[in-house]
Amino acid sequence: MQRVILFILIILIFGPGAIRGQETNEPINLSADVLAKAKDKLVFGGYGQVDFYKQFAEDRSINSNLDVSRLVLSLGYSFTSKTSFFTEIEYEHVKELYVEQAFINHSFTDYLSFRAGLLLVPMGIINEYHEPPTFNGVNRPAVDNLIVPTTWREIGLGFTGKFNGPGIKYQVYIMNGFSGYDGTKGLITGEKFLRDARQKGAKSFMTTPDLSLRADYYGIRGLKLGLSGYFGKSESALYKNLDLSNSASVAQADSSIVGITMIGVDARYDYGGLSLRGEYINSFVSNTAEYNKLTGNNAGSRVKGIYAEISYNLLHGTLSDYRLTPFLRYESYDTHSAVAEGIVKEDKYSVREYIFGIGWKLAAGAVLKIDFQIAKSAADETSRKTLNAGLGVWF
Amino acid sequence: MIKYLFITLALISGEESLRDQYKSASEKVIKEILGTGELREIDIETRREYYEFISGDDKSGSKVIYSSAKGRFEYFDYLIILNTKNEVSFIKILKYRSEYGYEISNKGWLKQFYNKPLRRFEYGKEIDTISGATFSASSLVDDINQILEYLQK
Numbered sequence: 446m447q448r449v450i451l452f453i454l455i456i457l458i459f460g461p462g463a464i465r466g467q468e469t470n471e472p473i474n475l476s477a478d479v480l481a482k483a484k485d486k487l488v489f490g491g492y493g494q495v496d497f498y499k500q501f502a503e504d505r506s507i508n509s510n511l512d513v514s515r516l517v518l519s520l521g522y523s524f525t526s527k528t529s530f531f532t533e534i535e536y537e538h539v540k541e542l543y544v545e546q547a548f549i550n551h552s553f554t555d556y557l558s559f560r561a562g563l564l565l566v567p568m569g570i571i572n573e574y575h576e577p578p579t580f581n582g583v584n585r586p587a588v589d590n591l592i593v594p595t596t597w598r599e600i601g602l603g604f605t606g607k608f609n610g611p612g613i614k615y616q617v618y619i620m621n622g623f624s625g626y627d628g629t630k631g632l633i634t635g636e637k638f639l640r641d642a643r644q645k646g647a648k649s650f651m652t653t654p655d656l657s658l659r660a661d662y663y664g665i666r667g668l669k670l671g672l673s674g675y676f677g678k679s680e681s682a683l684y685k686n687l688d689l690s691n692s693a694s695v696a697q698a699d700s701s702i703v704g705i706t707m708i709g710v711d712a713r714y715d716y717g718g719l720s721l722r723g724e725y726i727n728s729f730v731s732n733t734a735e736y737n738k739l740t741g742n743n744a745g746s747r748v749k750g751i752y753a754e755i756s757y758n759l760l761h762g763t764l765s766d767y768r769l770t771p772f773l774r775y776e777s778y779d780t781h782s783a784v785a786e787g788i789v790k791e792d793k794y795s796v797r798e799y800i801f802g803i804g805w806k807l808a809a810g811a812v813l814k815i816d817f818q819i820a821k822s823a824a825d826e827t828s829r830k831t832l833n834a835g836l837g838v839w840f
Numbered sequence: 841m842i843k844y845l846f847i848t849l850a851l852i853s854g855e856e857s858l859r860d861q862y863k864s865a866s867e868k869v870i871k872e873i874l875g876t877g878e879l880r881e882i883d884i885e886t887r888r889e890y891y892e893f894i895s896g897d898d899k900s901g902s903k904v905i906y907s908s909a910k911g912r913f914e915y916f917d918y919l920i921i922l923n924t925k926n927e928v929s930f931i932k933i934l935k936y937r938s939e940y941g942y943e944i945s946n947k948g949w950l951k952q953f954y955n956k957p958l959r960r961f962e963y964g965k966e967i968d969t970i971s972g973a974t975f976s977a978s979s980l981v982d983d984i985n986q987i988l989e990y991l992q993k
Contacts, residue, residue, distance in 0.1 A: 485910075485915070488913045488914075490912060490913065521914070523912035523914065528938065529913075529914065529937075531913070550939070552937065555936070557934070574971075574972050575938075578974070579971065579972060579974070605939070607936070607942055607945075609933065609936070609942070609945040612945070612946060614942065663943045663945075663946055664946070665946075665948065666946050666947075666948025666949045666968075667948075667970075668966060669951070669971070669972070671944065713971050713972070714966070715968060715969060715970060715971055717968065720971060722971070758964075761964070761965075762965065768964065769928075809963075809974050809975075809978055810974070
């Protein structure tokens with residue numbers, strides 16, 4: 446009895462926090478339940494891919510490429526059932542180290558969570574779901590590489606929530622934008638669009654924040670629809686200590702940014718062994734005439750891409766634990782769909798691709814892939830043919 | 841004495857039973873499906889609570905189970921009701937915490953479990969896969985299989 450009173454006294458004096466701490470340190474006094482929950486607070490995961498590429502040409506010899514394209518270790522920590530932290534640490538091509546995500550999430554209710562940190566921009570399918578076993582083909586779709594610069598992430602904050610009744614999820618974030626001008630050169634180009642302008646949360650700078658929105662609809666079984674929007678301006682180093690009375694400097698700084706409006710729609714549908722997915726991204730880039738004049742770049746004023754993909758698990762309905770999924774994907778994208786005055790519209794930036802191949806899932810999180818890619822730009826006589834093979838894991 | 845101490849501890853540290861935690865969300869649903877009756881405790885495990893439904897009609901003997909299963913990183917809580925033949929007659933995701941895999945809350949997808957005289961479900965066979973929700977969906981299938989196995993004993 447005395448021990449009980451003493452225990453209650455300790456609780457009253459030090460509060461529930463002390464008891465929890467004591468519980469973790471002294472497992473003898475614990476129920477298995479509390480212990481299990483303490484252990485579950487920290488969770489490790491990861492994904493990665495190791496790839497082989499062989500391009501074919503009739504008139505010359507080309508080396509194959511082999512690459513540990515990416516290896517990502519993820520960590521999740523739940524402080525409480527409502528508050529958690531999540532991060533992904535990524536090695537690209539073995540040698541380049543990045544932080545891909547690092548944010549804190551606090552859930553008020555199912556309908557409303559707050560999050561802040563290094564966030565993925567919710568645009569299209571792959572930027573948010575980029576783990577290799579979740580997509581067909583060794584490479585991510587080109588549209589999700591060139592038009593949506595996957596993995597696109599910046600520092601920001603905002604809200605997300607779900608309404609399970611109708612099946613709607615929303616995300617609203619205020620985020621940092623692209624570095625359009627780093628002080629010496631423009632990073633938004635005709636060839637690679639926004640890819641090289643991502644700041645990735647690394648010593649990033651901001652002139653004005655951008656807005657990122659997405660709504661997902663999952664109310665019909667097997668179907669998932671997404672609508673994304675991104676609105677803002679690129680950032681420019683010329684706004685650093687800019688003397689507002691110097692109109693020439695202000696004009697130059699104003700020429701070093703572009704306005705970006707990107708709209709994306711995407712759909713995924715699974716039925717039995719059949720999977721269909723498609724995505725359309727359209728970007729309107731303003732102020733490119735001024736921007737190109739200042740930087741000497743040839744950024745397009747309208748940049749868009751579309752793809753559609755069909756796949757079927759041949760082993761669906763059989764007793765096999767494997768999944769053997771051939772697929773066919775068609776892509777069409779153009780970083781010079783329209784250009785402003787002053788630059789030449791390049792046909793070579795308008796590309797059509799066919800990719801077909803097969804994925805063999807050894808387990809839900811482990812896949813071997815092989816595919817053949819035929820790409821042809823509007824400026825080319827012949828197509829570029831590449832054989833890709835690789836392995837992907839996710840756990 | 842130890843038991844009361846434990847209850848005190850549990851109350852203070854916020855370790856409520858799943859049934860208590862989701863009282864308002866689940867009681868109405870249970871009444872809709874099984875009618876009026878009482879829940880009698882069968883077994884309380886870590887992250888899972890088994891109850892038997894007792895009433896005056898043929899629904900008596902149905903099972904009501906609260907369980908938590910793990911997605912890729914975080915647990916989700918759900919309610920499952922089984923009829924007297926131990927077939928799944930209803931599932932409701934009570935709390936989904938993670939950013940990914942929430943599509944398992946889709947009612948149409950959950951209906952695939954209903955009224956099937958199966959002792960074991962296979963993800964990707966009787967239960968369709970969901971793109972983007974592999975971890976949560978297969979975890980739910982496994983969790984339900986564990987419940988079915990337990991009830992066979």
